[in-house]
Amino acid sequence: MDKIVIEGGVPLSGEITVSGAKNSAIKLMAVCLLTDEPLELTNMPRLRDTRFMGQLLACLGAKVEEAPGARLLLHAKTLTSTTASYDLVRKMRATFNVLGPILAREGKAKVSLPGGCAIGARPVDLHLDALKALGAQIELSDGYVIAEAKNGLKGAEITFPFISVGATEHTLLACVLAKGETVLNNAAREPEIIDLADCLNAMGAKISGAGRSEIRIQGVSRLKGISYSVVPDRIEAGTYALAAATAGGSVRLVNVRSEHLGSLWPLIAKAGATVTMDDNSVLIERGQGTPLRPVDMETQAYPGFPTDLQAQFMAMVCLADGVSIIRENIFENRFMHCPELVRMGANITVTGREAIVRGVERLTGAPVMATDLRASASLVAAGLAADGITEISRVYHLDRGFENIDVKLGNCGARIKRVSETG
Numbered sequence: 575m576d577k578i579v580i581e582g583g584v585p586l587s588g589e590i591t592v593s594g595a596k597n598s599a600i601k602l603m604a605v606c607l608l609t610d611e612p613l614e615l616t617n618m619p620r621l622r623d624t625r626f627m628g629q630l631l632a633c634l635g636a637k638v639e640e641a642p643g644a645r646l647l648l649h650a651k652t653l654t655s656t657t658a659s660y661d662l663v664r665k666m667r668a669t670f671n672v673l674g675p676i677l678a679r680e681g682k683a684k685v686s687l688p689g690g691c692a693i694g695a696r697p698v699d700l701h702l703d704a705l706k707a708l709g710a711q712i713e714l715s716d717g718y719v720i721a722e723a724k725n726g727l728k729g730a731e732i733t734f735p736f737i738s739v740g741a742t743e744h745t746l747l748a749c750v751l752a753k754g755e756t757v758l759n760n761a762a763r764e765p766e767i768i769d770l771a772d773c774l775n776a777m778g779a780k781i782s783g784a785g786r787s788e789i790r791i792q793g794v795s796r797l798k799g800i801s802y803s804v805v806p807d808r809i810e811a812g813t814y815a816l817a818a819a820t821a822g823g824s825v826r827l828v829n830v831r832s833e834h835l836g837s838l839w840p841l842i843a844k845a846g847a848t849v850t851m852d853d854n855s856v857l858i859e860r861g862q863g864t865p866l867r868p869v870d871m872e873t874q875a876y877p878g879f880p881t882d883l884q885a886q887f888m889a890m891v892c893l894a895d896g897v898s899i900i901r902e903n904i905f906e907n908r909f910m911h912c913p914e915l916v917r918m919g920a921n922i923t924v925t926g927r928e929a930i931v932r933g934v935e936r937l938t939g940a941p942v943m944a945t946d947l948r949a950s951a952s953l954v955a956a957g958l959a960a961d962g963i964t965e966i967s968r969v970y971h972l973d974r975g976f977e978n979i980d981v982k983l984g985n986c987g988a989r990i991k992r993v994s995e996t997g
């Protein structure tokens with residue numbers, strides 16, 4: 575197993591090209607199940623999570639081929655299986671979202687329930703309620719969801735009791751081929767939802783309102799194959815922006831849709847970094863003489879502050895000259911990075927969903943490990959700013975969602991290397 579070793583205290587300087595969005599790419603990959611024609615995805619990130627999804631699609635009968643130039647070729651001419659096993663779904667819970675498309679195409683599907691994970695219980699009740707509303711018969715047996723829709727799915731009006739990205743996406747994937755109109759109320763508005771709808775529309779779907787709370791979908795009888803470019807990863811961009819603000823220096827992020835991070839830029843500026851945007855890039859600067867200031871933040875569904883940047887934001891305010899209060903509203907257990915940051919010298923008190931971060935003058939390097947992807951990224955940001963050496967174990971978490979993080983930061987002058995834990 576690899577670990578990341580960082581010699582901190584070096585300001586960052588350079589340019590980072592942001593990859594395609596993981597959380598969009600894995601749902602776009604599932605789209606291939608809805609057509610017997612080939613689907614090409616460009617601007618595809620090469621990640622463990624996209625590979626997990628590729629393995630599952632291959633087990634279902636799709637051809638999955640990585641091609642040069644960040645392209646992925648997918649072709650599900652026929653499905654050879656309608657079952658997604660526990661072994662595949664437990665590795666990455668978003669694979670659960672193949673249930674809707676398999677059901678829409680084949681009239682039946684058997685998909686393992688994903689189970690809990692490090693950041694919370696994460697049930698799928700909203701997904702299942704929506705599929706039932708579309709006419710599916712659902713049974714739970716031996717840890718699996720067994721779904722049937724012998725006469726196909728039918729459009730329905732669905733009101734989500736609270737906002738869920740996954741349930742919104744899953745319902746979209748299920749209802750594009752349903753008979754009649756579906757209306758989704760209280761839908762998630764994340765850029766990844768718009769990306770999914772844009773791809774489906776380019777294939778012949780009739781979806782309007784993606785990016786707003788009410789989405790309307792007129793079912794169509796078939797979708798055609800296309801080539802589609804994955805939206806740039808706002809969370810990867812936000813992570814590097816926060817890392818630059820934390821460690822100091824000057825970093826230009828390229829291939830960024832800055833409007834997707836509207837909740838982040840004012841808070842980074844409030845913390846003391848300068849943010850300059852142009853067409854498709856953002857420059858983050860903080861001189862060594864400019865202190866970090868405390869900033870309160872709470873996570874919300876889009877367009878609010880993303881939960882996927884909460885841990886990285888916390889690393890930054892650990893070094894501020896005052897007290898910041900951070901509230902996590904989306905997941906009930908997403909402060910697992912706090913004890914690790916404390917081991918690096920941070921002063922953090924967690925009570926329920928709130929963390930009080932009392933800024934310290936310096937962090938010091940330490941051996942640390944994290945339980946999830948974004949928590950690991952916060953330890954990288956802290957390690958870049960800390961005095962001395964930080965060793966981050968369980969790098970496979972980072973590999974799930976950050977393409978070449980060591981190379982990208984290394985190109986900005988960070989003293990960062992990946993070493994084999996056995997070697």
Ligand code: EPZ
Pocket residue numbers: 597598600668694695696697698699700701702737738739740741881882904905906947948975
């Ligand atoms: C997506 O998860 C992302 N994952 C998460 O990113 C992200 O943190 C999250 O959206 C919020 O933005 C992917 O896109 C693969 P939700 P998702 O459904 O869809 C509860 C990362 O690090 N809920 O919006 O699972 C749920 O437990 C990951 O890249 C139910 O109770 O998130 C949570 O508390 C981590 N029942 C809240 O809703 C349901 O049926 C929001 O979850 C569904 C969700």
